[in-house]
Amino acid sequence: MTAPAASDRLDDDDLTEMLTEMIGARFFSNRAFNLQRQGRAGTNAPIDGNEGVVVGAARALDPATDWVLPQYREPPGLLRFGEEVLRRYFLYIVGHPAGSHMPEPLRVWPPQISLATQIPHAVGQAWGMHVQQQEGVVLVFFGDGASSEGDFYEAGNLAGVLGVPVIFMCVNNGWAISTPVSRQTAAGSFADKARAFGMPGVRVDGTDVMAVYEATAAARRRAADGEGPTMIEAVTYRLGPHTTADDPTRYVPPDELEAALARDPVVRFREELRSRGLWDDDREERAAAWARDLADRTVAEVEATPVAPTDMFDHVFAEPTPALVEQRESLVEHLARVGRSDV
Amino acid sequence: MSDSAGITESTDTAASTETAESTEMNMLTAINHTLHREMARDDRVIVLGEDVGANGGVFRATEGLYDEFGATRVVDTPLAEGVILGASVGLAASGLVPVPEIQFLGFVYQAFHQLAGQVARMRYRTRGRFHAGITIRAPFGGGIRTPELHSDALEGQLCNIPGLKVVMPASAADAKGLLATAIRDPDPVLFLEPLRGYRLIKGQVPTGEHLVPFGRAATVTEGDDVVLVAWSYMVEVCRRAAGKLSDLGISARVLDLRTLVPLDTEAITSAVEECGRAVVVQEAPRTGGFASDVVAEINDRALWSLEAPVARVSAYDNPYPVGLLEDDYLPDVDKVVEAARRTVEAS
Numbered sequence: 277m278t279a280p281a282a283s284d285r286l287d288d289d290d291l292t293e294m295l296t297e298m299i300g301a302r303f304f305s306n307r308a309f310n311l312q313r314q315g316r317a318g319t320n321a322p323i324d325g326n327e328g329v330v331v332g333a334a335r336a337l338d339p340a341t342d343w344v345l346p347q348y349r350e351p352p353g354l355l356r357f358g359e360e361v362l363r364r365y366f367l368y369i370v371g372h373p374a375g376s377h378m379p380e381p382l383r384v385w386p387p388q389i390s391l392a393t394q395i396p397h398a399v400g401q402a403w404g405m406h407v408q409q410q411e412g413v414v415l416v417f418f419g420d421g422a423s424s425e426g427d428f429y430e431a432g433n434l435a436g437v438l439g440v441p442v443i444f445m446c447v448n449n450g451w452a453i454s455t456p457v458s459r460q461t462a463a464g465s466f467a468d469k470a471r472a473f474g475m476p477g478v479r480v481d482g483t484d485v486m487a488v489y490e491a492t493a494a495a496r497r498r499a500a501d502g503e504g505p506t507m508i509e510a511v512t513y514r515l516g517p518h519t520t521a522d523d524p525t526r527y528v529p530p531d532e533l534e535a536a537l538a539r540d541p542v543v544r545f546r547e548e549l550r551s552r553g554l555w556d557d558d559r560e561e562r563a564a565a566w567a568r569d570l571a572d573r574t575v576a577e578v579e580a581t582p583v584a585p586t587d588m589f590d591h592v593f594a595e596p597t598p599a600l601v602e603q604r605e606s607l608v609e610h611l612a613r614v615g616r617s618d619v
Numbered sequence: 620m621s622d623s624a625g626i627t628e629s630t631d632t633a634a635s636t637e638t639a640e641s642t643e644m645n646m647l648t649a650i651n652h653t654l655h656r657e658m659a660r661d662d663r664v665i666v667l668g669e670d671v672g673a674n675g676g677v678f679r680a681t682e683g684l685y686d687e688f689g690a691t692r693v694v695d696t697p698l699a700e701g702v703i704l705g706a707s708v709g710l711a712a713s714g715l716v717p718v719p720e721i722q723f724l725g726f727v728y729q730a731f732h733q734l735a736g737q738v739a740r741m742r743y744r745t746r747g748r749f750h751a752g753i754t755i756r757a758p759f760g761g762g763i764r765t766p767e768l769h770s771d772a773l774e775g776q777l778c779n780i781p782g783l784k785v786v787m788p789a790s791a792a793d794a795k796g797l798l799a800t801a802i803r804d805p806d807p808v809l810f811l812e813p814l815r816g817y818r819l820i821k822g823q824v825p826t827g828e829h830l831v832p833f834g835r836a837a838t839v840t841e842g843d844d845v846v847l848v849a850w851s852y853m854v855e856v857c858r859r860a861a862g863k864l865s866d867l868g869i870s871a872r873v874l875d876l877r878t879l880v881p882l883d884t885e886a887i888t889s890a891v892e893e894c895g896r897a898v899v900v901q902e903a904p905r906t907g908g909f910a911s912d913v914v915a916e917i918n919d920r921a922l923w924s925l926e927a928p929v930a931r932v933s934a935y936d937n938p939y940p941v942g943l944l945e946d947d948y949l950p951d952v953d954k955v956v957e958a959a960r961r962t963v964e965a966s
Contacts, residue, residue: 377746386745390736396702397737400709400717407665407691408714427733430702437697591746592782594805597881598834 286335286489288554293356294335294485295549296563298327298542301353303567304362307575308352308369312520316579317369321349325483325515328541329447330354332488333415333510336496339383341412343401345394348387349447350417357384359570366578373587383412392418392425395444399435402442402505413441413499415492420460421452423469432507436473441499443492444470444507447482449514450536454527470507482510483541486548512541584618585611635830641792641823646816649791649824650680650756653798654718658688661716664802667694668703668720677722678758678817700730707753708737717753718802724759724811725768738807739782753808754801760813760852760902761934761949764942770814771939772903774850777809778879778912784808784833785879789854791822793877796831804833813852820855834881838890842872845896845959848887848913850876853900853950860955867956869963879909884916891921891929896962898930900950905933927965930958 286294301323311317323330330353337344339357346354351365361384368375368387376386388394398416405412422428423446435442446466450457463469470477478495480487488510495506513536517524524533549555589596589604596604611619644652658664666684668676672695675682685693696703700721707717721727727734734755742750761770778785786801786808788794794812801808813820839854840861847857854875861871874890876883891897897917899910910931917929932950940948 374746376744377748379748385749390732393705393732393737396705396733397709397712399702400706400711401713402709403706404710404713404715410713414709427701427705430697430699431705433697433699434702434706591743593742593784594747594750598884599880599882 290335291549291552292554292559294331294489295542295545295555296566297331297334297353297355298485298545299560299563300355300567300570301327301331302542303564304352304365304571307571308366309520311366311369311575317366318371319519319521320369321519322516323349323352325449325513325536325541326350326447327353328485328545329445329482329488329510329512330417331356332485333417333445333492335489336492337415338412341383342496343383343385343398343412343414345385345398345401345414345416346387347391347394347417347419347422347447348389349419351384351387354384358382359574362570363574363578366574367581370578372578372581372583373590374581391422392427392431394418395422395427395431396434398442399431399438399440402435402440402499403438406438406440413443413496415443415445415496417445417447419452420446420448420450420457420466421455423466424460432469432473432475435505436475439502439504441502442505443495443499444505445492446507446509448509448511449482450512451514451518451524451528453518453522454524465509467507467509473505473507475505475507477507477509479509479511482512483539483544485541485545513539515540585616586619635832636825636827639825640827641825643821644791644824645818645821646788646791646794646812647678647680647818649794650798650812651682652824653795654681654684655687657718657799657802658684658692661802662692663714663716664718665692665694665710665715666718666720667696667707667710669696669698669722671695671720676720678814680756680758680812681720700726701733704730704733704738704753704755707755708733708741708749708751711751711753712749716802719753719755721755721757723765723769724757724773725771727757727773734777734783735780739780741782742806743782750805751807752805754798754804754810755807756798756810756812758812758814758817760815761939761945762815764945765814767939767941770945772901772934774811774879775901775903775908778909779907782807783880785811786833786877787811787813787851787879788877789813789816789820789839789849789851789875791820792824792829793831793837793875795824796829797833797877800830800833803830811851816852816855820852831877833878834883836877836883836886837875838872838886839875840871840873842870843894844870845898845963846872846874846890846894847898847900847955847959848874848876848890849900850879851902853902856950856952857900857955859952860959863952863956864959867960869959871959876913882912882916884920887913887916888920891917892924895924895926896965897925898932898955898958898962900932900955902934902950904936905931906936908933927962930962932958
């Protein structure tokens, strides 16, 4: 790794903001988990263990010019791009159709459930930006499991051939639901796969937010300077279940989890900032209060956001086809017949 | 009408055309001509796919584009259908208008997850922010002894994907007018080109601006005993069948649906009401095919006008067979004539 350029160096405010974002990410994700347990939200995927990767990568990007394509675990850590990301995330997990609408000017794509399908989108967007000489780069998150999909290889290959300004952020958190990395690849590392694409591959400690930041900043510089794509493998460990529907005690070795908990990225960074004199109990309490307050407000707002059955027909096409118009009318008539008043 | 030998162009009733000037083209030339025009008209239009550049496409549909518009706008991609469509989503998000080519429709299986799972639902799930204004061109169809998976008519599978428009021209003029409309449409369009018609189907094509709206079927042949409903190359088969039926004293109307999504149910309804009998002809296998949908629409909208059950002529439910078998697999003039006769004689 090259050292970050002067403009890439972070000041104290950056560092405390990053820790606040990481604390918030875990809190928001935990709130989402609890909402599911209370029957107020659908299945969702906790961020625990990935906070350093998401926050570190986001800090190296410019929210005014750069784009992020998440998989689905990242949104609670992407508030650097705007608190609206959180509102959309909660809308998403409660099942509101506005949840995957990331409005202007957010340069964040909605969560992607179909693994690795967002990687071709990222390459295409970076390609289009490059062709049109737009400023900025594109960063795409995906996991160790997603790297086994064909889309990863097809997109990596095309990105290498075209030399477009894209950063592949492979979040290796050890598990794809119950499948360990050893069953995902026989390669020495995921970063090694970059070689086949003709792009540099770097492996960083994903529990070290600063390491992720520096790797991403270097990749961003390369991309912005026209030197093409980079693949980063950020190695961390999934500290919670795959989703609210998963029971990891069936397959995660307890000693492995215990070792990973000792390297919890949030704890590590908190200790680091404390040792630098940048963090104390007061700051901790303020960060927690901010997260709690934002989550409370956002969830209240989200749960009060109206939705009508006929919303399902919106935005299929720019102009609905006659068939959709007819089908919409038939639902309205049906709901009226059965006495529904929310149409 | 009579066309046992020649192939003449249908009269276009719904098209908007700037001048009356026209010249004879085959379908392939019309497509190539339209790509040239649309790329010149809008510099956001970008063509991508396998062998579309210097080679001009394996059928020459993209011939000359590379020389005229350069390697930035006419892009030979690696041989990977998934990322051709997947990258098109991102290209569209960046503000470009991608016109990807899938070299043969049968290869779209390798991109089906992007097509059905991503391209078609991008507008829906993002409430219009990342609409995928992509025109996917793909040749398809049998009868020309191509290798396996080059011939399959997959429109039934594709019409069952919400969010996708499915356009299947049957004439050279429509190939131009519908392709131009597709490229300017803000939503994803599958533009399916019949291999057998590429050079065989010829006709007068307006040389200037020529747009054919989606969802407007065209009456290709007038008649009032029975309506033959078809799309793409099967329209040609039906035109020839109508000629034979005429010799038998049966007046057959041929209705070209042009686009399956959106579907012109009004044209189907009024044709059935006027003729009282209908035969729906598709090149695809029978089960789950689009012809079944047309029959269902007739059932919903014009059942009481029918004097006989609606007949279907289709390929069979076996996988597309190899060359020595394909002529008997495909619907042909004799099969259509027989079905029409049975329908007319049923009451």
